[in-house]
Amino acid sequence: MQYLLLIYSAERDWNQxxxxxxxxxxxxxxxxxxxxxxxxxxxxxxxxxxxxTATTVRLVDGKPQVLDGPYSDSKEQLAGYYLIDAPDLDAAIAWAARCPGASHGVMEVRPVWKPPYYAAADA
Structure with a gap:
C-alpha cells in the first residue's frame, strides 16, 4: 500500500x-x-x-477566489513529502520516524487511496 509521508517544519528555522x-x-x-x-x-x-510562493484557490459563489499565500497560518508548514510503498502502516510509521524531518518538525503518515476512490472499501 502507498503512504504519503508529509514533512511539516517551521520554515524560519532553516534560515537561522x-x-x-x-x-x-x-x-x-x-x-x-x-x-x-x-x-x-x-x-x-x-x-x-x-x-x-503558495497560492490558495477556493470557490466562492461558484467563482474562483485566488489568494497569495498558504491556506493556514501555523507554526509548522508543509515542507515536502515522500511517497512510499510499504506493506502496512507500521512499516510506514517506521520509515517516517527515520526521516530527518521527524527530528525538527512533525511527520504525518497518510494512506493513499488508489482508484476507484470508494471510501467504504478502505474505511
Whole structure:
C-alpha cells in the first residue's frame, strides 16, 4: 500500500541555520532518500518551495477566489513529502520516524487511496 509521508517544519528555522548546519541537513535527507531507494519503497518525493510562493484557490459563489499565500497560518508548514510503498502502516510509521524531518518538525503518515476512490472499501 502507498503512504504519503508529509514533512511539516517551521520554515524560519532553516534560515537561522549556519551553512554547515544546512549542509548537514541536506546530507541527512540525501542519506534517508538513499535508504528508501535501496529498500525499494520510494515512489517519489519533493521538497516544496516556501509558503510565500503558495497560492490558495477556493470557490466562492461558484467563482474562483485566488489568494497569495498558504491556506493556514501555523507554526509548522508543509515542507515536502515522500511517497512510499510499504506493506502496512507500521512499516510506514517506521520509515517516517527515520526521516530527518521527524527530528525538527512533525511527520504525518497518510494512506493513499488508489482508484476507484470508494471510501467504504478502505474505511
Amino acid at each position: 541555520l549556519t551553512d554547515s548546519e544546512r549542509e548537514h541537513g541536506v546530507a541527512a535527507y540525501q542519506a534517508y532518500t538513499e535508504a528508501l531507494t535501496k529498500a525499494d519503497v520510494l515512489v517519489g518525493s519533493n521538497r516544496l518551495r516556501p509558503t510565500s
